[in-house]
Structures are given as structure tokens and as C-alpha cells.
Amino acid sequence: MSIGKNIFLTIRVKFFFFTQWLKSIRYYLNVKFLFFDLLFSFVYLFFNPYRISRKFLEKKFNKKIYDYGETPIIEMEKIIKLFKIPSNVTFLELGAGRGKMSFWLYFFFKYKVIAIEQVPIFVKIANFFIKLFRIKKIQFLCSDMFAFDLKDIDIIYLYGTTLPTKKIKALINKFKKLSSSVKIITISYALDQYDKDFICKKSFDISFPWGKTKAYLNIKKGDTCY
Ligand SMILES: C[S@@+](CC[C@H](N)C(=O)[O-])C[C@H]1O[C@@H](n2cnc3c(N)ncnc32)[C@H](O)[C@@H]1O
Numbered sequence: 001m002s003i004g005k006n007i008f009l010t011i012r013v014k015f016f017f018f019t020q021w022l023k024s025i026r027y028y029l030n031v032k033f034l035f036f037d038l039l040f041s042f043v044y045l046f047f048n049p050y051r052i053s054r055k056f057l058e059k060k061f062n063k064k065i066y067d068y069g070e071t072p073i074i075e076m077e078k079i080i081k082l083f084k085i086p087s088n089v090t091f092l093e094l095g096a097g098r099g100k101m102s103f104w105l106y107f108f109f110k111y112k113v114i115a116i117e118q119v120p121i122f123v124k125i126a127n128f129f130i131k132l133f134r135i136k137k138i139q140f141l142c143s144d145m146f147a148f149d150l151k152d153i154d155i156i157y158l159y160g161t162t163l164p165t166k167k168i169k170a171l172i173n174k175f176k177k178l179s180s181s182v183k184i185i186t187i188s189y190a191l192d193q194y195d196k197d198f199i200c201k202k203s204f205d206i207s208f209p210w211g212k213t214k215a216y217l218n219i220k221k222g223d224t225c226y
Helices: 003-023 025-029 031-043 049-061 073-082 100-109 120-132 165-175
Strands: 090-094 112-117 138-142 155-158 183-187 198-208 211-220
Touching: 003 025, 003 073, 025 031, 031 100, 031 120, 049 120, 073 100, 073 198, 073 211, 090 100, 100 112, 100 120, 100 138, 112 120, 120 138, 183 198
Parallel strands: 090 112, 090 155, 112 138, 155 183
Antiparallel strands: 183 211, 198 211
16 A cells, blocks of 8 residues: 555544544543543553454464454444334344443443453453443353354344355354344344345444445344334
8 A cells, every 4th residue: 555545544544533532522421431431441552452353363363364443432322323222122242342332332321231252351351341330231251253142132233344254144044043023233234135034124324434334224034023
């Protein structure tokens, strides 16, 4: 990549993060979230999540893989509102990263959250914060999402834009065993592009630091209660 293009991309990403931060200032009126995020961000000054993820994948696959990214919480708020996710649901985040979004979902929507993540250090830090803030409604587990037994959940969130088709299909086979009332939110692709047993009920444009894509609300065919 040329130096000019690199500089342009860096500025664009920084500008994106700055505008997201400005838009999210109102969340910090929630004092508990303010304390949480100050401490959480402080801890992560010493543990760059992008670097941690790269090192983990490098060790696992013996090559450099840049696979980490986070859903901006402003965009997650749009998902919750536009897809009309009700309160009192159990929310499963498949590949939760360092878990900022899982904590935010708990602080602002009081959802019961189950977060699955493969990188042990993310899970250790998240569990430290769960203990520190005495949170009973988040379960943060170090597990492989393809081996995890999916049960007792209402909503699944999957931001797995880099997953290969084979892996998406493996997840779809797991989703097929779930009750038809379970809603699956995906980023970048709808499940009906891979399997006709699913239908996409809604979608909308969503912004990430790397550009725009779509968020999809998927359900199993035959569901009539949404
Ligand atoms: C793109 S990040 C998304 C983080 C978070 N869900 C968000 O939206 O902010 C994807 C995460 O999924 C995790 N992941 C990828 N494959 C996984 C697997 N097989 N089992 C558990 N976690 C996995 C990665 O380690 C990474 O942290």
C-alpha cells in the first residue's frame, strides 16, 4: 500500500473513532459505566487488543492474521433499537473480543449476557471486571464458538466478517438446532445467503472503522411470532 493511501486510511479511522467517541459521550452520564469504562480503558492501555489478537492467531496458525475489530457501541444501540430487541433476553455474543460491548449491553439494557471468546487474556480481564463490579448477569467464557453448546438463549450476535464459508455453514448447522424463536444478528452477510432454512427479517446500514456494511436480523423459517 502506498504511503499516501496509508496516511489517508489512518486519518479516516482516527476521525471515525473521534466522531464515535463524541456521539457516545452521553453514555458516560451513567456513573457505573463511566467508572467501568475508565478502568477498562486504563487496563487496555497496557494490553493492545489488536496486538493480543494478532499474537494469539500467529501462535495458532503460524502466520500473521489481522482479525480483530470491535462493533462501535453507537452502532450496537442502533441494532437494539431498529431490530426491536426486547428487555429480559439472554444475549449470546459469539467471539466477544475484550467484551466492551457485552458490558455495555449489561449496563444499559440489563440483558443476561453470555460472551464466548477464544483469547484467554480477554476472558481473564473481563472476568476480573465482572468480579470487581459484582456483575451477576454476564458469563464470560473462554471457549471455541464452534464447540460451544448453544442453549437457553434468545439473541445471538455474530460479528464474524472474516469467517470462511465453511465456518459460517458450521455455525448455521448449530443454529438450526435452536428454537425457532431465537434471533441471530449477523454483520456483512445474511444467513439466507448460505442456507434457505433461514430468512432475513430486517437489515440496515451500519458503520465500522473500515467502512459501511449491513447488519441483518435472521430467523429460522417457520417463525411467526416476530
Ligand atoms: C471481529 S472480533 C468481534 C468482537 C466483538 N464481538 C465486537 O463486535 O466488538 C471477533 C472475535 O471473535 C473471536 N473468535 C474468532 N473465532 C473464534 C472461535 N472459534 N471461538 C471463540 N472466539 C472466536 C476473535 O478472537 C475475536 O476476538
